[in-house]
Amino acid sequence: MGRAGPAAAPRPPSMDDVRCPVCADILLEPVTMPCGHSACLHCFERSSCCPRCRLRVSSWARKRSREKGLVNAELWDVVRRSYPEKCQRRLEQRDGQAAGEGGRLYSDS
Numbered sequence: 001m002g003r004a005g006p007a008a009a010p011r012p013p014s015m016d017d018v019r020c021p022v023c024a025d026i027l028l029e030p031v032t033m034p035c036g037h038s039a040c041l042h043c044f045e046r047s048s049c050c051p052r053c054r055l056r057v058s059s060w061a062r063k064r065s066r067e068k069g070l071v072n073a074e075l076w077d078v079v080r081r082s083y084p085e086k087c088q089r090r091l092e093q094r095d096g097q098a099a100g101e102g103g104r105l106y107s108d109s
């Protein structure tokens with residue numbers, strides 16, 4: 001509210017647009033399912049169906065991760081650009097928890 005930043009994106013998403021239904025925090029490496037709902041990658045990996053509408057997505061996820069990866073790069077880009085501090089903080093938290101699980105990160109091309 002009342003934050004006059006540079007107009008980089010035409011319509012920056014509101015926090016509600018980029019909130020994960022599982023952890024109720026900002027989408028981290030968002031996965032957008034065939035139903036159009038999104039969840040963080042690590043939240044998504046814990047369930048085999050959409051947390052919003054219960055659509056079964058396990059076979060879609062297997063296929064998709066083989067083809068081009070699960071993360072919706074476009075949305076992830078928007079989230080990171082809109083809420084860089086939140087993303088940074090969450091990534092740091094996660095990296096602290098998942099220490100030792102190296103080599104599986106999605107690097108920027």
Ligand SMILES: [Zn+2]
Pocket residue numbers: 020021022023024025026027028039040043
């Ligand atoms: Zn989440």
Ligand SMILES: [Zn+2]
Pocket residue numbers: 033035036037050051052053054055
């Ligand atoms: Zn859904």
